[in-house]
Amino acid sequence: MRIAFAGNPNSGKTTMYNALTGKSEHVGNWAGVTIGKKESPIKKEFSSGALEELIAVDLPGAYSMSPFTPEESITSGFVRNENPDAIINIVDATNLSRSLFFTTQLLELGIPVIVALNKSDINEKQGTKINTKLLAEKLNCPVIETVSTSSKGLSEVMKQAVSLSGKGQKAPYLQADIDMTDKKAVDAEDRKRFAFVNGIVGEVESRKILTKDTTKQDQVDRILTNKVAGIIIFAAVMWAVFWISQSKVGPLIADWLVGWIETFQGWVSGLLENTSPFLQALLADGIVGGVGAVVGFLPLVMVMYFLIALLEDCGYMARVSVVMDPIFKRVGLSGKSIIPFIITTGCGIPGIMASRTIRDERERRATAMLATFMPCGAKIPVIALFAAVFFGGASWVSTLVYFVGIALIFLGALLIKQITGHKYRKSFFIMELPEYKIPSLKRAAFSMLGRAKAYIIKAATIILVCNAVVQIMQSFNWQLQLVEEGMENTSILATIATPFAVLLIPLGFGVWQMAAAAITGFIAKENVVGTLAVVYGLSAFIDTEELALTGGAGEVAMTFGLTSAAALACLMFNLYTPPCFAAIGAMNSELGSKKWLWGGIGLQLATGYTVAFLVYQVGTIITTGSVGVGFFPGLIAVLAMAAIVVMIVIRSNRKLEAEFGALHKKGGAAA
């Protein structure tokens, strides 16, 4: 027996789904969190004696059966075509008139509907009363007050769902038989439906606080969404997130963790004392050392995940969208893009997927393509490592790379706008402002632990294998003999990476070790740290005795042999060139076009290269007074890439002019 969970965005569907199934799917306090269908069996205690297994199907939020965005069409498609046995319609009880529009459409499908008047706790606090008995009569279906966050009313909802499932449903309002392609007729029909819904709401609801009254929440919103103050507050909030996770609390815990890892590594080395040097190197340095170096940074990432989960839960994200909207509009994006960008600071894959909730196709693709310029959680170890080794652990480094990421998003968006002719297209922006609430520490902790688990699994699988492969490739030469000391350049790894390293000379880090790290970084960005640990034979980058990241920073910096300008260039190259393969896969499915995908990858490659070139060369001029090595070849490469971009812009503009320009002229002449 399948029971669908449908309703407006942010009404609490996923919270209810999690409560009934024991899952921990992503919940957040803004519209558009769930972007795909999720299924899971309902716990026995809620199955209210049903003989068959009950399957809950969580769906993305939708305002109506006529979808505007890809994720809305998943919902309407499912309830229309997949015949669930019953629909639980989760209605945000604080926003009845908006929600019932969709309810009346669901009631027309002939599938039994149970209305869960969710968030009824908020109504209680605000003194809003809803006559559920009367509402049930008007709608012709059971109406039950629920609070998903505390499971109130859920047993009753399930009882009704089980007893009604498979039976029919009589609709209280039937849409007239109209031509759905006739926009005027559809609009008129929608207006009639609204009138019907408002009539019901007028009868069943009594409010203490009227919608037009200003509440405390409105006053807070006035400040948080203010054009100037809003941006300053947002910058301060994000800075605090990075500062706490990467400079304060994160490193403190990391230090303790690394102590354990080092002890473990010592123990493994002890066990292997009498075995072959290759085996020792592979197990103790390659696997334990490499994976340990990556896991050592886990606390930084975890603290960050925790803080972002708190931000998601309190209702602030939607406000940030509003603040950023006018700025993003200028570059052809919309305020909604900010949510994918913030999610990407955790991981690029859900970040890219979150772009699905943006209506305009061009904006959606631009967002998916640019999201990974925001450094993700896997890049934190890389940032922290370079900051510690070359810049004394300075927190300006991480702040800088996030701001450069934002700047690149703006520049990239401007470029896409140029290429796709944004001036010919219009878009609009609707963002609902959800209620503020005190974020749940428990939920944030769960979300953090879930992500930490994924990070550890990744370290123990992909990263472990990569490190082992790197270790083997650097231990042997092509004759499959062990490489002797001083002959490291002849290893398989070195000979493969050297041609790539040549390309990196104008960026200041044209050595095979850095090239190898960048290449393994495409498999997973943590690999940059793992590979550097393996190829340079270093292990823990966090020094336990000095309670600091790489207490032996000077020594490590010497081993790497980079100037500070080259180090910063190397860091930025690893951050802004294309993300890991998994994120590229997500880009592929969201962009839905090979042209856009390759355009995106090309843009990322060109951007990463150019930024690294500029940072190294300008940095070298500032510090030494003359340009760095490989300046001219690098300049030629960068100019060639720029020329290609200019050519694409000119060509596409000509095409657009032919397509739209004529149209505009015609329109102008007629007027």
Ligand SMILES: Nc1nc2c(ncn2[C@@H]2O[C@H](COP(=O)(O)OP(=O)(O)OP(=O)(O)O)[C@@H](O)[C@H]2O)c(=O)[nH]1
């Ligand atoms: N006060 C209160 N808050 C709730 C209740 N149910 C859910 N919430 C909160 O509402 C917000 C949205 O919850 P979700 O479960 O993500 O909503 P959703 O309907 O799945 O949203 P989308 O996936 O975006 O369509 C979260 O912050 C929840 O904690 C409730 O009964 N009472």
Ligand SMILES: [Mg+2]
């Ligand atoms: Mg949801």
